[in-house]
Amino acid sequence: xxxxxxxxxxxxxxxxxxxxxxxxxxxxxxxxxxxxxxxxxxxxxxxxxxxxxxxxxxxxxxxxxxxxxxxxxxxxxxxxxxxxxxxxxxxxxxxxxxxxxxxxxxxxxxxxxxxxxxxxxxxxxxxxxxxxxxxxxxxxxxxxxxxxxxxxxxxxxxxxxxxxxxxxxxxxxxxxxxxxxxxxxxxxxxxxxxxxxxxxxxxxxxxxxxxxxxxxxxxxxxxxxxxxxxxxxxxxxxxxxxxxxxxxxxxxxxxxxxxxxxxxxxxxxxxxxxxxxxxxxxxxxxxxxxxxxxxxxxxxxxxxxxxxxxxxxxxxxxxxxxxxxxxxxxxxxxxxxxxxxxxxxxxxxxxxxxxxxxxxxxxxxxxxxxxxxxxxxxxxxxxxxxxxxxxxxxxxxxxxxxxxxxxxxxxxxxxxxxxxxxxxxxxxxxxxxxxxxxxxxxxxxxxxxxxxxxxxxxxxxxxxxxxxx
Amino acid sequence: xxxxxxxxxxxxxxxxxxxxxxxxxxxxxxxxxxxxxxxxxxxxxxxxxxxxxxxxxxxxxxxxxxxxxxxxxxxxxxxxxxxxxxxxxxxxxxxxxxxxxxxxxxxxxxxxxxxxxxxxxxxxxxxxxxxxxxxxxxxxxxxxxxxxxxxxxxxxxxxxxxxxxxxxxxxxxxxxxxxxxxxxxxxxxxxxxxxxxxxxxxxxxxxxxxxxxxxxxxxxxxxxxxxxxxxxxxxxxxxxxxxxxxxx
Numbered sequence: 001x002x003x004x005x006x007x008x009x010x011x012x013x014x015x016x017x018x019x020x021x022x023x024x025x026x027x028x029x030x031x032x033x034x035x036x037x038x039x040x041x042x043x044x045x046x047x048x049x050x051x052x053x054x055x056x057x058x059x060x061x062x063x064x065x066x067x068x069x070x071x072x073x074x075x076x077x078x079x080x081x082x083x084x085x086x087x088x089x090x091x092x093x094x095x096x097x098x099x100x101x102x103x104x105x106x107x108x109x110x111x112x113x114x115x116x117x118x119x120x121x122x123x124x125x126x127x128x129x130x131x132x133x134x135x136x137x138x139x140x141x142x143x144x145x146x147x148x149x150x151x152x153x154x155x156x157x158x159x160x161x162x163x164x165x166x167x168x169x170x171x172x173x174x175x176x177x178x179x180x181x182x183x184x185x186x187x188x189x190x191x192x193x194x195x196x197x198x199x200x201x202x203x204x205x206x207x208x209x210x211x212x213x214x215x216x217x218x219x220x221x222x223x224x225x226x227x228x229x230x231x232x233x234x235x236x237x238x239x240x241x242x243x244x245x246x247x248x249x250x251x252x253x254x255x256x257x258x259x260x261x262x263x264x265x266x267x268x269x270x271x272x273x274x275x276x277x278x279x280x281x282x283x284x285x286x287x288x289x290x291x292x293x294x295x296x297x298x299x300x301x302x303x304x305x306x307x308x309x310x311x312x313x314x315x316x317x318x319x320x321x322x323x324x325x326x327x328x329x330x331x332x333x334x335x336x337x338x339x340x341x342x343x344x345x346x347x348x349x350x351x352x353x354x355x356x357x358x359x360x361x362x363x364x365x366x367x368x369x370x371x372x373x374x375x376x377x378x379x380x381x382x383x384x385x386x387x388x389x390x391x392x393x394x395x396x397x398x399x400x401x402x403x404x405x406x407x408x409x410x411x412x413x414x415x416x417x418x419x420x421x422x423x424x425x426x427x428x429x430x431x432x433x434x435x436x437x438x439x440x441x442x443x444x445x446x447x448x449x450x451x452x453x454x455x456x457x458x459x460x461x462x463x464x465x466x467x468x469x
Numbered sequence: 470x471x472x473x474x475x476x477x478x479x480x481x482x483x484x485x486x487x488x489x490x491x492x493x494x495x496x497x498x499x500x501x502x503x504x505x506x507x508x509x510x511x512x513x514x515x516x517x518x519x520x521x522x523x524x525x526x527x528x529x530x531x532x533x534x535x536x537x538x539x540x541x542x543x544x545x546x547x548x549x550x551x552x553x554x555x556x557x558x559x560x561x562x563x564x565x566x567x568x569x570x571x572x573x574x575x576x577x578x579x580x581x582x583x584x585x586x587x588x589x590x591x592x593x594x595x596x597x598x599x600x601x602x603x604x605x606x607x608x609x610x611x612x613x614x615x616x617x618x619x620x621x622x623x624x625x626x627x628x629x630x631x632x633x634x635x636x637x638x639x640x641x642x643x644x645x646x647x648x649x650x651x652x653x654x655x656x657x658x659x660x661x662x663x664x665x666x667x668x669x670x671x672x673x674x675x676x677x678x679x680x681x682x683x684x685x686x687x688x689x690x691x692x693x694x695x696x697x698x699x700x701x702x703x704x705x706x707x708x709x710x711x712x713x714x715x716x717x
Contacts, residue, residue: 424523425577
């Protein structure tokens with residue numbers, strides 16, 4: 001029972017594992033944001049002109065747009081101080097043995113190769129700006145499934161990529177997505193052909209290792225008609241005093257009768273600005289399931305958008321955020337119900353302690369044509385003390401009367417009576433708090449792909465599960 | 470024989486109102502093998518006594534001492550007192566959402582004993598006691614006290630008492646709000662638990678729970694002090710005449 005303190009566990013213990021700092025000698029670093037740097041990145045990647053054009057247009061857009069006038073303050077971010085491109089290796093490989101030893105050691109400690117062996121259909125690993133490893137089992141390749149780094153996809157499947165790239169998330173969406181398109185590097189491309197079901201998930205792991213660096217990976221997933229995929233992304237970084245920046249982008253396309261479960265476990269260090277953008281288009285009777293766990297970062301701003309474009313399309317959104325000292329996690333989701341009988345179910349929980357701030361913004365837009373739609377949004381917050389903060393900000397636009405809409409938000413403080421009660425049963429104060437937090441998080445933790453996701457195992461619970469069960 | 474619990478000249482004030490004196494020189498001795506009962510009008514300090522034994526943060530001891538098995542526990546932390554072998558059944562037990570009853574029991578048992586327990590034999594033990602207490606088996610997989618009726622919550626307290634097997638069990642108004650059958654079940658639980666090596670302190674308003682129990686001493690608590698101690702007939706007397714004669 002001595003190791004069951006979830007708070008300290010997440011705070012300190014995990015950081016020891018993730019804090020592994022690696023001196024990378026083969027490193028190439030570029031700082032700041034100029035046309036010259038972007039042309040250099042594009043040239044190094046041997047990109048076609050249309051890709052460079054997107055980058056340059058995005059650069060232009062970045063400078064035209066302002067920081068958002070809402071949410072956490074990020075005015076102290078100076079892009080000139082960020083290493084915008086950090087190239088760790090010369091080429092991506094298909095075997096872990098071929099990954100340079102110092103980098104491989106990091107992924108070994110995170111348990112990535114082990115997870116791939118035991119529970120994944122394929123796995124990718126990114127170190128700083130570039131993917132260092134991607135692999136998919138042979139039987140899946142034969143089925144026509146594509147799982148490569150985004151750079152490789154641009155080279156090998158340019159027409160396929162061009163059909164979808166920037167189509168879900170446009171360049172001008174906001175300032176940091178423009179920055180993303182100017183600098184994007186790494187990430188994954190997944191294509192699941194018609195009527196193909198994967199029985200095991202794919203996992204991409206993003207490691208931002210260099211101090212003061214930015215990571216701008218692009219993930220594009222297409223799940224064709226009648227197909228099913230589970231995709232897991234894990235993110236972590238060691239702690240530095242310098243500001244790190246993550247401005248990734250995820251574009252998802254779920255076709256008719258298709259299913260995609262997209263799980264993210266973010267355990268960024270507390271010097272990270274996480275300004276990420278995710279969007280999914282869902283066609284007729286298709287289903288997107290988002291599962292998000294946000295544990296790290298100094299500031300996070302992340303609001304995945306699901307556009308339910310086809311009749312009967314649905315979205316399930318499950319989120320847990322844990323903000324400790326000095327952290328401001330501003331998360332949430334956006335929903336657009338664009339067709340009849342579309343459904344969304346949202347379950348979000350947040351825990352804040354030691355002055356941490358959790359804000360959950362939900363923005364639902366039910367259009368006139370979305371008759372017979374159902375929305376159920378539930379947000380619960382738990383505050384560990386009186387100096388922490390938790391806010392829920394719903395903005396709903398409903399344009400039809402023929403809709404079932406339920407919105408529930410509760411904010412609770414951890415109860416002194418419950419702590420006392422547990423202490424009369426022999427638990428220390430911190431153990432009592434840990435048990436209450438664990439119980440609070442349980443319904444969400446249960447929906448994580450725990451058996452696969454290395455990150456989640458470490459964050460909420462194997463050790464706790466071990467003492468309990 | 471040595472005292473299991475010895476309270477000497479105990480004075481307490483409320484944490485949120487230091488002018489509010491609650492216990493005003495309370496003395497109490499309980500030996501192993503005994504069942505004691507404390508009765509008293511509302512506001513006399515019965516629950517304060519139970520919670521002060523447990524170092525509740527809501528009360529401050531200004532004078533006096535509490536010893537368990539000869540060891541001064543007045544200043545120990547609540548969980549340390551639990552580990553020394555004191556248990557309390559709450560008037561209003563807490564709910565712990567997301568934590569199953571079985572998970573809770575295992576966690577607390579391990580905290581108290583400091584040992585990793587064998588799950589299979591522990592589950593057998595749980596099943597044995599839930600049967601005795603007429604609790605449905607499915608309760609052990611339900612969230613702790615969530616959606617339980619008042620009676621079920623109280624039975625759950627008795628279940629914990631049986632599983633944790635303390636030296637001293639304090640039952641704070643465990644019988645209040647229970648129907649006749651549930652009160653019988655609680656009494657049954659107390660008899661199952663009770664042996665020559667442990668002791669029970671029952672805080673109550675009524676004598677119903679005492680039927681079927683071999684009560685050694687009854688204390689009347691008025692205005693923070695024990696004003697009279699007698700045998701089980703004293704409880705009967707109070708049931709008939711109330712506390713009038715003790716109130717000035």
